[in-house]
Amino acid sequence: MYLADSRSSKAAVAPDSRPGRRPAAVPGTVLALGMVSLLTDVSSEMVTAVLPLYVVAGLGLSPLGFGLLDGINNGVGALVRLAGGHLADRGGRRHKAVAGLGYGLSAVCKPLLLLAHSLPVISGVLAADRTGKGLRTAPRDAMISLATPPEHRGRAFGVHRAMDTTGALVGPLVAFAVLRATVDGYDAVFAVSGCFAVLGVLVLVLFVPGRITPIVPEGTTPPTGVRRPTLRDSVGLLRRRGLRRLTLCAALLGLTTVSDSFLYLLLQRELRLPVHLFPLLPLGTAATFLLIAVPMGALADRGGRLRLFLAGHGVLLLGYGLMLAPTPGGPAVIAVLVLVLHGTFYAATDGVLAAATAGAVPAEHQGAGQALVGTGQALGRFACSLAFGAAWSLWGGRSALAVTAVALAVSAVVAAFVLRTTADEVPT
Template identity: 75%
Template sequence: MYLADSRAGKATAAAPAAPADLPARRRAAVPGTVLALGAVSLITDVSSEMVSAVLPLYVVAGLGLSPLGFGVLDGINNGVGALVRLVGGHLADRGGRGHKAVAAFGYGLSALCKPLLLLVHSVTLIGGVLAVDRTGKGLRTAPRDAMISLATTPEHRGRAFGVHRAMDTTGALLGPLLAFAVLRAAVDGYDAVFAVSGCVAALGVLVLLLFVPSPPRAEAATEKPKLSESLTLLRLPALRRLTLCAVLLGLTTVSDAFLYLLLQRQLDLPTRLFPLLPLGTAAAFLLLAVPLGALADRIGRRTLFLLGHGVLLLAYGVVLSAGGAGFAVALGVLLLHGLFYAATDGVLAAAAADVTPPGQVGAGLALVGTGQALARFGCSLLFGAAWSLWGGHTALTVTAVAMAAAAVAAWALLRRNASEVAA
């Protein structure tokens, strides 16, 4: 079912097995670079999730935005960064030390946006700040993941990305808790959340600059790639099909914010408890990211990627059939949601690294990530419009049917590639 098995001895030509004389840091399943980047992501995610936890309620309840308007805003939050991912990956690939420099610029740009939320109070201006924030995220994602890939041997990439995503998710777990505490303690709760978030983001940038090593120059490509050459990576059948699968499934992946809004309205939760909803997702992701990353190294990363979307489809089904069943059902949905992320997030990055030439890892990861992010941007717009027209329940029903069809198409694509590899 999957493009290429990631076990030792089966590495593709695009990602050859690491030679036996690699330094100890490359032979380690979880090198120090991965742990340092994980610490940066943990701190940064505390900052980001503080804002994400309160933003839906702030703009819908506080500013009176409609579901369609929030769909546009959420699409900006998730999709604008995709437009610069290719640039970030391309710039990082142009030099062995470019990965850290581009990542640092991206983290710094996002950190500057958090205090700006204190100064804007209209949907248009908030959307502009979020666009800049997501630009920073788009710039840093591919270089960061490329550094993880370059620091890890191919047979251990699933585990390494799992460790990184587990540390990242620890921040996602702590962020809503901190936002909840700030909302309860501060008079101007939203402004206080934005201010604390900015301070935490600045700390993340400092940790990156001080503790994350730059990749050695010897690991960079001998010739600096052109941006047009990055786009031609889609001529590689394995990478093209993986990107197409990510796009198809991304078009039917409802954003976290919409899922939490559905649960909050279905259960009629008090607004002060809304920032706690992401905790169920984050807790499951944290517990399962490492074991599922290791499982992906054994059974194939594309296989687990598809299974993860099956879990998300099950979560949709539970939401649709729950009615007003209570907190137990909500907890089950959040656990399935976290399981979905553990089986797909870092796993997709590891899968993309497997089928990308070593000198263009940043660009290859950016291509796959860009396709997925743009697809999720489209899903946010379509789901927001469908909710406004038909209601949340019907909108989710249509999305679930579309995801089932997309999963079948993705399975056929990956199975076809597996047959070609075997031949």
């Protein structure tokens, strides 16, 4: 099916894990996956940059309706993520095949948005796109974990997320340029987005190995002859205390994390920005994430991944506070600071959570482990989108954010208590 799968078994092993050679802190497999994510994120963020305004201003959808749309799509992706993680492990560590299916499905969905001019059709296309994202996320993170020495996983995930965020930075710029240069701006954005998605699939097919031998600590050997995990084995991972606590806290904190789309809509309304400038708002988040993702990953490896994960939510809480308590610097200054704090939050939590999860499960369950924690977080954010949209419709955006900020503060304290005795690396 994939060109890389047709190579010899020796070539299919991650080159950084060859005997007699010290494994690289950031293997070539991670860089290849980073490039796939970069191209895919250019595609995705082009759509994300214009979609909230398109459905709210163009189609007349209410904040509650948009919250329902955003929440359902996130919920679909979360549930499919479990299937993607299990299928990748069940296939004998052929994570690439499952990830490729997910990337391919998302690539097909972008051109379909050209035909979607009503809310039900848009909802269906976005649900399919989220299905693709759900399928690919856990296998991709599992491949990064397997290809990287355990002591460098924070840095490797930081490099991957930095490349991914480069796409998030470029995507809105491309969307902005397309909107300014074309008459039928939204359709043109969807068409160009599809081209970038196809490029991402091609890079995955050509440059990511079909099977990855796990990098293990020096003096040990990779497991051989391990039976294929069953669905019961995958779900049974929650019996591990460390993984169970991590999943619970990820879900709890996700429940009090306002979605990016709502955050940008709030900023746009507070600043009264022109419509054509709306796609530029994610650039502040993406630029900050890009600049500090790798240093944050390295800091997590040295200072503790769980501590940094909790600190990142403290930074997000500070951003909410700035939006609720304007300073004499004016709304433009507040917006810049909020976007910088938003990017710092992602740099301190996104890849760091995946690295912490990798240390909590054995190699043969990496896909399922990543899926369980990621699903818990995504389901929490799904519920938050629904609740925040309803609160905005009832009380207004600022009041809804105030309630969410209080809930986030409480959730962070609870998570710190739950994780206080949980180590970053749980014995397997």
